[in-house]
Structure formats: C-alpha cells, structure tokens
Amino acid sequence: MSAEEISSAERLANPILRVSVVGVGGAGNNLLSHAIGGGVSPSRCVAVNTDRGQLSRSLARNKIFLDQTVSPTAAKVVTRREDQRTFQSAAHRVTSYTDGSDFTIVVTGLGGGTGTESAPIIAQRSRTPVRPVVSVVAIPFIHERERRFIALRGLKRMVEACDCTIVIDNGVDRDYLSTATRTTDETASTAVRSLTELLSGAEDVEARDILEVLSKGDLATVCNFTLRTGDTLQSSVIQALRTPSANLPLKKAKGALLLYRGPATLSTAQFAQAYDALVSLVGSDLSFIHGSVYTQSDPSVCLFLTGYTYGTALDGFIDFVELYDAEYGQEEGDTLTTLSVPLYQMEQVPNQRD
C-alpha cells in the first residue's frame, strides 16, 4: 500500500501541476459548468460545442465553436467527411490550450453526435507520453436505448484515446424523476473537481503514482459520500461504495484513489482503516492512494475505483438494456437480439474481457 498524504490549501492556490479541463458537446458543457460552479477554476477550462447557445451559457473561460454548416442530423452520411474535418480542426484548436498543461481532463456525454465523434479525437491529440489525459464520460439514460449502443462504441474510442475513462452512467441515476437534482451531474462534477484538486496539489512523483492507479485498467467508477455526525472515514467509504457511478463489479477493481475534503485532519491510521474496509469488500489487495483537501465545507469523501477492462462495461450495459426491456415488456424481444448481438460481437475483442 502506497499512501501519500497530499495536502492542501496553499498548494492549491499555487498548483504545482497545471490541469486543463475540456467539456465537449451538450453534456460536456453542462458538466463542466457544474464543476466550475463547484469550485474548479474556469481559467484552464475549455468548452467545445457545435451548439452556439449552449456554448454561450458555459462558465468556461475559453470556448471553441465547431461550425457544422449542414444540419448534422438531416444529412448525416453526406456530412460525415465534413464533420471529421471540423472535429480534427477542433482538436487542433483545443491543443493550443492543453499544450500548456501537465494533465488534461476531457468531460463529455456519449451517445449524441458532437461529444461521441469529437471527444476521442480531442483526447488523442491532447495526450502525449508526458501529458496524460483522463476522461469523465456520461452514458445515456436507460430510456435512450439506441443511444446507449452508440455510447458503447464511443466508449471504446475514448478508452483507446485516454489513460483512464471514468464512467458516469445516467442509467444508475436514482433521482431521475426529479428535475430539480440530477445525481449524475453532481457525481460527474465532484469527480472532475476531486481529480483536479488531487493533481493540482501533487508533486511530480505523486502525480505519477496517481496516474499509475488510474491507468490500472481502461475504466473507472467514482463514488461520493457526505459525512454525517459520527461517521468515520471507514464507514463513509463503505457508504460511498453503495452508490457507484456505473454498474461495474466491485470485485474486479484493482486500484482505489480516495480523497477526503473537510475541516478535519485525518491520520494515516484512519486512511489505513478505510483501505482495510476496501480490501475486505473487494476481496483482494488494491493499489491505493489517498489525499485530503482542507475546506470549511461539509466533510465528504470521493472514491475512484480503477482497473476495469472495457469488456466489463459491456456486460454491465447490456444487462441494463435487457432489464429495461423485461421491465417494460417490449414485444420485439427478437429485435433486441438481432440488434444487440452483432454490435456486441463487433465490440468484443477476444482476451479483452475478463
């Protein structure tokens, strides 16, 4: 267990590592604004979109408009080549911002046009051996059935382009009927802020450790929990694990990144107890890094579970689609089979699944 105490406030004011955050498409712009509202500094943030209205509402300091002269939905096939050129040029414009950073976080929603097509290109162009890229991606709601399949393909490209992809599945939103709060927005925004805080406060060596834990596999999930009076760090970690951002099996996690935010100073022993709880629930040893950020706000924990392969996500997502059809009693059970099997096989690379 390697445990680095990363502290905190004055280092955040003068970050040792510079972190850029790029929000792509409608979801990406919204989630980025949410993260800025939650405390991420807007100065190293870049919003990218084909939608001028959404872009103008973004809180990011830097904005890149992608000009799609032909309606993207009306003539999709005809405009495809044109789109590709637009997205390539967007990626080029984004790197003029990310080139000055040590680390890039790309935030997007998969399943639509803009984010699914351009975010992987932006990630790939921003990533170099010394400049890692981690993405935070929202996967469509259960009722956006076809979009979930498109998202899966986008996810594959994202995984190839990034050092780690953190999956926020809108399908696990527990408050989806409430329009007032969207849990997944909160989760994604906390994930972006926590990563930014962990990395901005890290020394070069610690950043390498953080990256090593993140890149244990293709995918990661994130869990949050706000501590109540009497909660210990250990019990909070157990609570947080109940609401992961995507339906991936806990037992396949290989690494964990734990961030505590709040007014208390936690001891190494408390982090060690939290680690013990994690190991007993996961059932094997994990690579582990923890950090803490001093703030006057309510204490909370943010836990990233890493080390999942892309194949693990396929299982989780297909289950979800089938569950949806069973629940709503769709007549065309056969349609699902003919639709899902070829896609599934197409994405399934031998040995990649465990």
Ligand SMILES: Nc1nc2c(ncn2[C@@H]2O[C@H](COP(=O)(O)OP(=O)(O)OP(=O)(O)O)[C@@H](O)[C@H]2O)c(=O)[nH]1
């Ligand atoms: N959590 C969350 N998910 C969102 C939000 N907006 C969109 N999504 C999800 O992200 C998916 C992609 O949607 P958009 O981001 O609007 O699509 P886009 O990338 O702008 O692509 P086009 O508009 O089709 O060019 C949707 O299917 C939604 O499930 C948001 O504000 N929060």
Ligand SMILES: [Mg+2]
């Ligand atoms: Mg859009």
